[in-house]
Amino acid sequence: MTLRIAVCVKYVPDATGDRRFADDTTTDREGVDGLLSELDEYGVEQALRIAEASGDAEVTVLTVGPDDAKDALRKALSMGADKAVHVNDDDIHGSDVIATSAIVAKALEQVGFDLVVCGMASTDGTMGVLPALLAERLGVPQATLLSEVGVEGTTVKGRRDGDAASEQVEAQLPAVVSVTDQSGEARYPSFKGIMAAKKKPVQSLDLDDLGIDADAVGLAGAWTKVETVTARPPRSKGTIVTDEGEGGKQLAAFLAEQKFI
Amino acid sequence: MTEILVLVDHADGQVRKPALELLTLARRLGTPAAVVLGAGDNAAAIAAKAAEYGAATVHTADAPEFTAQLVVPKVDALTQIAQATEAGAVLVTSSGEGKEIAARVALRLGSGLITDAVDLEAGASGPVATQSVFAASFQVKSTVTHGAPVITVKPNAVAPEPAPAAGTVQAVEVAFTGNAATVTARTPRVSSGRPELTEAAIVVSGGRGVGAAEGFGVVEDLADALGAAVGASRAAVDAGWYPHTNQVGQTGKQVSPQLYIAAGISGAIQHRAGMQTSKTIVAVNKDPEAPIFELVDYGIVGDLFTVLPQLTAQAKG
Numbered sequence: 001m002t003l004r005i006a007v008c009v010k011y012v013p014d015a016t017g018d019r020r021f022a023d024d025t026t027t028d029r030e031g032v033d034g035l036l037s038e039l040d041e042y043g044v045e046q047a048l049r050i051a052e053a054s055g056d057a058e059v060t061v062l063t064v065g066p067d068d069a070k071d072a073l074r075k076a077l078s079m080g081a082d083k084a085v086h087v088n089d090d091d092i093h094g095s096d097v098i099a100t101s102a103i104v105a106k107a108l109e110q111v112g113f114d115l116v117v118c119g120m121a122s123t124d125g126t127m128g129v130l131p132a133l134l135a136e137r138l139g140v141p142q143a144t145l146l147s148e149v150g151v152e153g154t155t156v157k158g159r160r161d162g163d164a165a166s167e168q169v170e171a172q173l174p175a176v177v178s179v180t181d182q183s184g185e186a187r188y189p190s191f192k193g194i195m196a197a198k199k200k201p202v203q204s205l206d207l208d209d210l211g212i213d214a215d216a217v218g219l220a221g222a223w224t225k226v227e228t229v230t231a232r233p234p235r236s237k238g239t240i241v242t243d244e245g246e247g248g249k250q251l252a253a254f255l256a257e258q259k260f261i
Numbered sequence: 262m263t264e265i266l267v268l269v270d271h272a273d274g275q276v277r278k279p280a281l282e283l284l285t286l287a288r289r290l291g292t293p294a295a296v297v298l299g300a301g302d303n304a305a306a307i308a309a310k311a312a313e314y315g316a317a318t319v320h321t322a323d324a325p326e327f328t329a330q331l332v333v334p335k336v337d338a339l340t341q342i343a344q345a346t347e348a349g350a351v352l353v354t355s356s357g358e359g360k361e362i363a364a365r366v367a368l369r370l371g372s373g374l375i376t377d378a379v380d381l382e383a384g385a386s387g388p389v390a391t392q393s394v395f396a397a398s399f400q401v402k403s404t405v406t407h408g409a410p411v412i413t414v415k416p417n418a419v420a421p422e423p424a425p426a427a428g429t430v431q432a433v434e435v436a437f438t439g440n441a442a443t444v445t446a447r448t449p450r451v452s453s454g455r456p457e458l459t460e461a462a463i464v465v466s467g468g469r470g471v472g473a474a475e476g477f478g479v480v481e482d483l484a485d486a487l488g489a490a491v492g493a494s495r496a497a498v499d500a501g502w503y504p505h506t507n508q509v510g511q512t513g514k515q516v517s518p519q520l521y522i523a524a525g526i527s528g529a530i531q532h533r534a535g536m537q538t539s540k541t542i543v544a545v546n547k548d549p550e551a552p553i554f555e556l557v558d559y560g561i562v563g564d565l566f567t568v569l570p571q572l573t574a575q576a577k578g
């Protein structure tokens with residue numbers, strides 16, 4: 001039986017660019033260059049490795065996002081994913097994570113999956129909770145924040161490095177996993193991969209296709225509200241000293257003045 | 262007054278400092294009630310500590326499930342306690358696991374979720390959380406508009422203040438729902454003997470400029486002289502010079518100490534995301550153009566291998 005792997009990816013504003021908020025306090029995804037969240041490249045990579053190891057697998061990449069989010073899907077397809085699903089609907093704009101998880105979960109149910117692979121966190125919202133919410137909604141085990149992952153038969157196994165301990169974890173498929181940036185470098189798309197990606201199918205779905213009520217998502221359906229957004233004042237310019245033999249002592253004097261030593 | 266549930270994070274039988282911070286914050290919102298899960302014989306001592314910091318009630322539950330399965334058993338417990346007590350809000354520490362627990366609890370309670378708050382105040386219609394976003398370049402104030410707010414709070418959001426309360430212990434029976442990943446082996450992390458990175462008042466971090474694993478010697482010496490925790494940039498971690506558990510940044514720990522010292526670190530946006538909210542920032546870097554200097558209160562353009570040892574000698578006085 002073909003192992004059906006679904007990889008959830010997010011299209012995010014470039015972290016090295018000028019990230020900002022739009023007038024409605026949502027993330028500005030129009031005026032800023034976007035890309036496939038770098039942390040989701042690790043998810044795509046692990047999905048491809050699991051697929052290669054299994055010999056009989058199909059990798060579908062899935063995103064919920066605006067028109068430009070297609071770029072993120074193309075990148076994943078050029079890395080080697082087989083097909084893509086793009087959930088796009090104006091009414092999704094401004095969704096919080098609870099609503100987003102409802103949309104992604106519905107789309108996953110429609111696509112069908114044995115294993116869902118996510119990144120550890122997006123590089124914009126950085127909540128790191130969507131995989132747990134998907135597991136809750138789909139009623140399957142979560143094996144998340146894995147630095148090592150593999151599938152043996154119908155079991156997914158991996159290593160989870162927590163604050164207090166490093167744990168070996170396993171779960172029966174179907175399951176949701178998320179992988180960290182310690183899981184292994186993501187491959188670069190080859191020229192052949194980029195050409196092949198142009199011919200791979202990208203299915204578009206909207207809220208109607210998923211049977212989701214527009215009022216339940218977006219800014220209107222959100223269970224959280226951003227009250228105010230303020231740019232942090234730039235840190236006041238500090239003192240910069242060039243070491244001419246006494247740098248360590250000068251620094252010590254500064255720290256003493258600040259009562260650290 | 263409404264009960265504000267606080268999930269008490271503990272390790273090796275000790276309450277972790279962020280839990281005391283949560284109890285301190287909870288007092289601004291209502292009457293704190295602590296939840297202590299899977300603490301075994303240490304539950305009583307942990308409950309006493311929670312009472313010292315304001316917990317009027319301490320709900321405790323113990324079962325092998327809490328350590329044998331991932332996340333879900335704690336979600337079961339916290340949800341059932343929140344429902345039974347009609348909690349006004351649920352507060353959890355912002356760790357990888359803490360956020361996952363909070364998210365699933367929020368979904369089960371039909372509540373909105375806010376993660377990574379750096380401050381909490383009582384507002385006209387419930388708690389107002391402050392988040393520091395886009396690598397700390399914006400401050401966002403947000404509220405939960407549906408259900409009892411579930412909020413995760415970053416370590417060092419507030420200084421813990423004792424406020425002795427009754428701490429009446431209530432043992433809870435949890436109905437476990439299963440459907441969880443199982444933990445087949447656990448290797449406890451060996452303590453370095455230094456303060457916990459996310460909890461430390463001072464952090465000294467080394468980056469690629471440290472040059473080699475042995476190079477971290479000068480970083481550790483300074484840290485020990487200051488009673489500080491040791492951090493590392495991803496470049497240093499990827500090179501294998503320092504453990505990943507010490508990485509500071511977007512995909513490592515987010516720290517917010519009183520003093521952050523960056524040695525041989527350029528200051529990439531992903532590193533800043535983990536340290537930019539530090540109170541005082543100091544850098545030592547050979548390159549006067551290094552972006553880290555844009556953040557500092559005090560910077561030394563120089564070689565870390567001469568500056569750090571000199572500072573260490575001074576600090577030891």
Ligand SMILES: Cc1cc2nc3c(=O)[nH]c(=O)nc-3n(C[C@H](O)[C@H](O)[C@H](O)COP(=O)(O)OP(=O)(O)OC[C@H]3O[C@@H](n4cnc5c(N)ncnc54)[C@H](O)[C@@H]3O)c2cc1C
Nearest residue numbers: 008064096097118119121122125126127128129130375376
């Ligand atoms: C700065 C900021 C702060 C925010 N704070 C909150 C908050 O406190 N509460 C709240 O409810 N919402 C919040 N949001 C909104 C929230 O980020 C979005 O709803 C988002 O869709 C999901 O959260 P995340 O990006 O943090 O995902 P994470 O939980 O960090 O994502 C983890 C993984 O889930 C998958 N994934 C994430 N998004 C998608 C997607 N759109 N399509 C497919 N797969 C995906 C990826 O594999 C990703 O690696 C915030 C947004 C921003 C920009």
Ligand SMILES: Cc1cc2nc3c(=O)[nH]c(=O)nc-3n(C[C@H](O)[C@H](O)[C@H](O)COP(=O)(O)OP(=O)(O)OC[C@H]3O[C@@H](n4cnc5c(N)ncnc54)[C@H](O)[C@@H]3O)c2cc1C
Nearest residue numbers: 468469470494495496510511512513525526527531547565
């Ligand atoms: C998705 C993603 C997530 C990431 N997450 C993180 C993260 O969590 N944490 C993180 O740190 N990075 C993270 N990064 C990587 C980040 O982009 C940078 O590559 C990294 O922070 C660089 O580390 P560095 O400053 O030590 O090295 P470099 O940028 O190479 O800087 C080394 C500095 O040392 C100085 N130097 C050299 N020798 C000396 C000397 N003898 N004395 C004094 N100064 C000296 C140099 O002038 C230079 O400024 C992430 C990247 C991505 C894409």
